[in-house]
Amino acid sequence: MKKDVYNTEIIVDVHPLEKRVAVLEDNKLVELFVERKDRQNIVGNIYKGFVKDVLPGMGAAFVEIGLQRTAFLHYSDIVTDFLDIFENERPAKRLNPRDSSQIVNLLKPGQELVVQIHKGPLGSKGARLTGQISIPGKYLVLFPNKNKIAISRKIYSQSERGRIRNILSAIKDPDFGIIVRTEAEGSDEEDFRNEYKALVKTWRLAEKQIKYGKGPLCVFEENALENYLIRDLFGEHVDRLVVNDRTFFKRIVGYLEDLSPELIPSVELYREDSPIFDAWGIEKKIETVFHSRIYLPSGGNIKIEQTEALVAIDINTGSFTGKTSYEETVKRTNLEA
Structure with missing residues (x-):
């Protein structure tokens, strides 16, 4: 995967009742995920x-x-x-x-x-x-007790579809079926091999609980934050992933050992006393997100108000007076917004 030109960091704040993940690009908050213990998504478990x-x-x-x-x-x-x-x-x-x-x-x-x-x-x-059991990954979806390989229709190139099928046919066990996701296009053999091994290991752990655990019992959580973090957020384009909880940190590293060991050096354990979101100024950024007025770098602002019928968005030049003409001032303010 090609490295992004901006600096990308993922900051994970773990507390007993909730986990929060912030994605920063050049220190700007671009995504925020919250997992609360009492509001977890159980679909896929x-x-x-x-x-x-x-x-x-x-x-x-x-x-x-x-x-x-x-x-x-x-x-x-x-x-x-x-x-x-x-x-x-x-x-x-x-x-x-x-x-x-x-x-x-x-x-x-x-x-x-x-x-x-x-x-x-x-x-x-x-x-x-x-009763159709599946374990999703970033590139593949694993189906225990099946044996077919199916490739996303959104991968249009026949040569690419053939290449992927040949790779998976060589590494796949006969008692597992696989669906290839669109994101797999262009991935190399090592990517497929690492993810396949990780998915099989995940199933083997679940299978062990099925065999020895006493039901009712959850043996796999598809939407556990660590699974989503590794599957959809963390990759070569991320400069570092910082976690403030040692147990969560060890779980992430454990998953990466099987899936993408080359990413482990980018994972850090936060050891300071100050709250991790305060250290990156994320709490203030979150407060700004929920303000009805957002200030622009030039001095203009955006005013957002929700009514019963619609959401009104008003762009104002504010303290920005421009240098050439009124039209240019308005244009620049709109472009910033």
Whole structure:
């Protein structure tokens, strides 16, 4: 990946109840992410659960996975790969996908199974589940118990698609399927190999919890901040990643050892006594974001007001008087805004 011309830093502030990630470009706050313990996104999480009830009339089952409400698994979302993972048996007969009454032949109350959250809880309804298990990465999505390679349609070049398929065919185990994401275009063999190894390791750890852990149990958190940080934010274009928590720091380094070991020198542990966001002036930048008036470098400002019908944005020249003409002054103020 080509290095950006500006200095990019990622600052991570870890507290017991929340984690905050700030992305700075030339010391300007360009992105802010907040993960609160009581508001975590559970879509994509993988659970070892057990069947609470089977309703053939609805073609569905309610599954206990440890959330406030039992989750919902429809017959059409059942994948037999993990239904009998604990007995290492497979259904002898392929079931009719249109006959949802056959759900009673697959699921029984008390039966353990592995599921992934497809849709989160909404109102009085519990989460919707799927039996199709996947582990996403930056370039690849891993499917345990599958064997096909599928490539994003947005990678248009046939030669590039062939190159990627040849690389993955050589490094992939036969019991894993892979979807190649659009971001993988142009990546080299080492990128694919490192990510594939990391995804397989993630699944092996989840698989171990599935085998030995007592359900209901979450065995993989897709939207855990460290996963998102490594998968989508951190890369060669980032000059450094600074973390103020030793445990979180070790987890990041541990993931990078398998995925991108060359990035480890860019990860730093913040050891000072002052709050990490204060040290970079991020708290003041955050306060500015929520002000209704934003001041421009020239002396002009932007006024943002939300009403019931619309959001009004007013650009003012403020103390900026310009040097040549009024039109030039207005143009420069608008360009800054």
